[in-house]
Amino acid sequence: MNYKEQYEAWLNNEYFDEATREELMAIREDEEEIEDRFYRNLEFGTAGLRGKVGAGTNRMNKYIIRQATQGLADFIVAKGQEYMGRGVAIAYDVRHFSREFAKEAALVLAGNGIKAYLFEDIRPTPELSYTVRRLQAAGGIVVTASHNPREYNGYKVYWEEGAQILSDIAVAVEKNIESIKDFSKIKMIDEQTALKQGLLNILGQEIDDEYLGKVESLALRDDINKEIKLVYTPLNGTGNIPVRRVLKERGFKNVWVVPEQEKPDPDFSTVGYPNPEDTKAFAYAEKLGKSMDAEMVFATDPDCDRVACMVKGKNGDYVPLNGNQTGAILIEYILSSLREKGKLTGNGYIVKSIVTGDLGKAIAQSYGIETFETLTGFKNICGKVNEMEKKCDHPFLFGYEESIGYVAGTFVRDKDGVIASMLLCEAAAYYSFQGKSLLDVLEELYHTHGYHMEKLISLTLEGMEGQQRIGRMMKEYRKNFPMQMGDNDLMQYIDYEKGIRFDVVNQKETSGSIPVSDVLRYFFEDGSWYAVRPSGTEPKIKIYIYTKGRSREEAQKKITVFEKTIMGLLNDVE
Ligand SMILES: O=P(O)(O)OC[C@H]1O[C@H](O)[C@H](O)[C@@H](O)[C@@H]1O
Incomplete structure (x- = not known):
């Protein structure tokens, strides 16, 4: 069916409620909107299904939730009674409809005879991962669109080890979903029946206590300055209660929370785009930080699976640390603390993605620790941990x-x-106890391991038009890419989609052990490199530039050259 036929089918389907059909009626004359809502089905991307809330196949709504859950249920039922009995744990964040969607999912599972464990209220995404393992459930679901703008919602699926499903399961579940053409065949029971039959179980504080106890068991040291002044913002998401509790129980005395962003707010009214990667999300935290003279301000995203910080610089302004820098500092902190306590064995390992910078890896190497690389998506990082464990x-x-x-x-x-x-x-x-800020620590790391600079450029290209242009950009770039950046020669490139590695110096192509994904990566003489890939969670093409230099200025200058050259080529693609 094309998008127009899909639209008509939804419009005339009596299974859908009046509100849905009215919403669809209202766009009758808006061809572009109809196309955008129906030109495709939502697919499992980097982190599950994600889309704007609304009626349509390319939108998040209760029907898409039911259909997706039926697809998951069919997969579990095919695994047999044991998996059905182990059940599925479900959590949700603060977004519009998150609670409703989570309940819909629970009742579809119950309708299929699968035990559902539903949290009584909002919870951080990682707590769901813990819960799946703790209950030895068959899988899990989180209704969240993580850091996306407020118009979005999403659906993440987990499997028995507590990690998000990888493509093997995602493909099977998607196939099941596609085969559900008639929504009225979706099996669902009402809440009372589900509760009575023991197929709907409510989870609460007992899991929080265990999970937070586990988190606190990861603390590495107590010779720390517990008086350090910190400002935290949960960005109106799920982090407020658990993060504050953990810090309190760890004895931190001076933690202030941004009052306007403390309570759940599905509109993220004071933030706009609730993504801590974007320094604009810190506006309120910075203000409070300055008035309290905080050493560090930090923010978690709405489902509290990610965190970013800004650190007070010499002139009192806050300097943002990106994910690579924070990761590097944490690696240094963890490894040095473990070594000091005699707990660092040589066979430990770290995992990062292929578009994550190399400073963390260099630090790990200096401690004799190996770093593995996976495709983008934390499911892949945790997939590696699952694999290693076996x-x-x-x-x-x-x-x-x-x-x-x-x-x-x-x-x-x-x-x-x-x-x-x-x-x-x-x-x-x-480090404060040692008289250093995290910025001082980062500078020391650069000094020891070389100046690693980075820039992430994201071009937002929305709708079908945007998606097609991203496709053309990738296609063109594959064929036509720079062989030099300034006087820095291209040495090697990897095309992950084609599964090839090309040695430019020896003009030799090799393949093997390259995971398939639409990613291009180019490596240069001086250790600098960059990657280009479409985002799997947002309508964006992402360009990751990593340069190395003997000084910050040298590495920074290279970034400018890379950016100009790459963007010149990409922007030329119509
Ligand atoms: O670059 P994207 O495909 O948009 O993904 C950005 C991020 O999205 C989610 O948070 C995933 O869990 C991450 O692993 C991923 O890095």
Whole structure:
């Protein structure tokens, strides 16, 4: 069916409620809107289904939730009684309809005879990952669109190890979803029946206590400055209660929370775009930070799986740290603390994504620790941990991405803003005890391991038009890319979609052990490199530039050259 036929089918389907059909009626004359809502089905991207809330196949609504959950239920039912009995844990964030969508999912699972465990209220995404492991559930669901703008919602799916599903399961579930053409065939029961039959179970504080206890068990040291002044903003999301509780229980005395961003607000009214990667999200935190003379201000995103910080600089202004820099500092803090306590064994390992910078890896190497690389998506990072766990008993030390996701410990298999907030505050407090700020620590790391500079450029291109242009940009760039950046020669490139690695110097192509994804990566003589890929969570094409130099200025200058050259080519694509 084309988009117009899909639209008509929805409009005339009596299964859909009046509000949905009215919403669709209202766009009858708006061809572009109809196309955008129906030209495709939402697909499992970097982090599950994600889309704007509204009626349509390319939107998040209760029907898409039911359909997706039926697809997941079919997958679980096919695995048999044991999996059905183990059930599925469900959490949700503060967004519009998150609670309703979560309940819809629970009742579809129950309708299929699968036990559902639904949290009584909002919870951070990583707590769901913990819960899946703790309950030995078959899987999990989180209704969240993470850091996307307020118009969005999403649906993340987890499997038994507590990590988000990888493509093997995602493909099977998607196939099931596609086969559900008739919505009225979706099996669903009402709440009372589900409760009575023991198929709907409500989760509450008992899980919080256990999870937070586990988080606190990751604390590395107590010779820290617990008086350090910190300002925190949960950006109106799920982090408020757990992050504050953990810091309090760890003895931090001076933590202030941005009052306007403390309580849940699905409109993120004072933030706009609730993404801590964007320094604009820190406006209120910076203001409060200045009035309190805080050493560090930090923010978690709405589902509290990510955290970012800004650190007070010499002139009193706050300097943002990006995900690579924060990751590097945390690696230094974790590894040096473990070594000091005699707990660092040589076979431990770190995992990062292929578009994460190399400073963390260089630090790990200096401690004799190996770094593995995976495709973008924390599911891949945790997938590596699951895989290693089956193969050997090497201790997992830390996983991180440039997109401000971090995890330590093995009881959560996703990025964890609660764990990362605790470790970050602890690191800030430890170095403060030594008379240093995190900016001083970063400078020392640059001094030791070389100046690693980076720039992430994201071009937002919305709708079908935008998606097609991103496709053309990738296609053109694949064929036509620069062989030089200034006087820096291209040495090698990897086309992950084609599964090839090309050695430019020897003109030799190799393949093998390259995971398939639409990513291009180019490596230069001096160790600088960059990558180009479409985002899997937002309508964006992303360009990641990483340069190396003997000084900040040298590395920064290279960034300018890379950016001008790459963007010149990409912007030329119509
Ligand atoms: O670059 P994208 O595909 O938009 O993904 C950006 C980020 O989205 C989610 O938060 C994923 O869990 C991360 O692993 C990913 O890095």
